[in-house]
Amino acid sequence: SIILPSKVSDEGFYKKLAADNPGVYYENKIADINGGLNKLTKLIMLMFAAAFVVIAIIMKFFYSWRETLKIVSIPVLSILVITAVFVLAGLKIEFFCITGVILVFGLGLDYVIYRMENKENKTEAFAIALSFLTTAISFGALALSSFVPVHVIGLSIFSGLVTAFVC
Numbered sequence: 001s002i003i004l005p006s007k008v009s010d011e012g013f014y015k016k017l018a019a020d021n022p023g024v025y026y027e028n029k030i031a032d033i034n035g036g037l038n039k040l041t042k043l044i045m046l047m048f049a050a051a052f053v054v055i056a057i058i059m060k061f062f063y064s065w066r067e068t069l070k071i072v073s074i075p076v077l078s079i080l081v082i083t084a085v086f087v088l089a090g091l092k093i094e095f096f097c098i099t100g101v102i103l104v105f106g107l108g109l110d111y112v113i114y115r116m117e118n119k120e121n122k123t124e125a126f127a128i129a130l131s132f133l134t135t136a137i138s139f140g141a142l143a144l145s146s147f148v149p150v151h152v153i154g155l156s157i158f159s160g161l162v163t164a165f166v167c
Contacts, residue, residue: 136158
């Protein structure tokens, strides 16, 4: 049998009740899921930092130091803007925000590398602008959602993409 209380005012009481009675367990699924997502977010951030360093090293093989710094500065600026937007909006930087940051990282690098490789090609610049507009509109629409995870991922991607494109 399972008992699902509609309101838990004293979680310690339920934990003690479960501990004092054999065969009785207390589970807080919301806390378990949040804890799991927090651990996953920390792991993703570590892997993301490692990937950033590896990509910066790889870029150095193809570009000068100045160009490499230009390229790697775009994702850094995007992350700073996303962080600022979240702080100003009073939102926590959690799993869904970090997921958006990873997507922005890839798209932002694409924008800058395409521009670096095709500086005089106006068709390429138009294609990048069109790609940015369609992606920004799509994710910007998600930022208007009232469902918090969708809102968070949309807001992080939209603010990061705008920064990457402008830079």
